[in-house]
Amino acid sequence: MTIQRMDNVGVVVEDLGAAVAFFLDLGLELEGEAQVGGPDVDRLVGLEDVRCELAVVRTPDGHGRLELMKFHSPAAPAAEPNAPINTPGLRRIMFAVDDVEAVLGRLRAQGADLLGEVVQYEGGYRLCYVRGPEGIMVALAEKLG
Numbered sequence: 001m002t003i004q005r006m007d008n009v010g011v012v013v014e015d016l017g018a019a020v021a022f023f024l025d026l027g028l029e030l031e032g033e034a035q036v037g038g039p040d041v042d043r044l045v046g047l048e049d050v051r052c053e054l055a056v057v058r059t060p061d062g063h064g065r066l067e068l069m070k071f072h073s074p075a076a077p078a079a080e081p082n083a084p085i086n087t088p089g090l091r092r093i094m095f096a097v098d099d100v101e102a103v104l105g106r107l108r109a110q111g112a113d114l115l116g117e118v119v120q121y122e123g124g125y126r127l128c129y130v131r132g133p134e135g136i137m138v139a140l141a142e143k144l145g
Helices: 016-028 039-043 100-109
Strands: 009-012 031-037 051-058 065-073 092-096 119-120 123-130 137-143
Touching: 009 100, 016 031, 016 065, 016 100, 031 039, 051 100, 100 137
Parallel strands: 009 065, 092 137
Antiparallel strands: 031 051, 051 065, 119 123, 123 137
């Protein structure tokens, strides 16, 4: 048996609306929204009294998805939303884009911050890292030539 595909990456947020808006401005599309909870969800995630609101956004080609989740209960432990890029754990999501500067402009208008600089990497790509709402980091990659 082999893996068929990576289905989605889950990201827990406090402000679901801001997170959805950020990824829609990036160019992803809203696939759906739902509210989940109840005994089955409690058993699945190993928590009690789960109430969660979620939105799934996907890349335009339909192959990449993010599940953005806002837990209303139980209360979550404190997180470090602005952890540096070298902190252990999932740190960033990279997206291939047609024009780094255009996407960066849209994201900055939403309040996203450029982490370093836009760089040309080994002559083949323009790359940058951006921090969006709640410290979510995305990398943008524009293939040159």
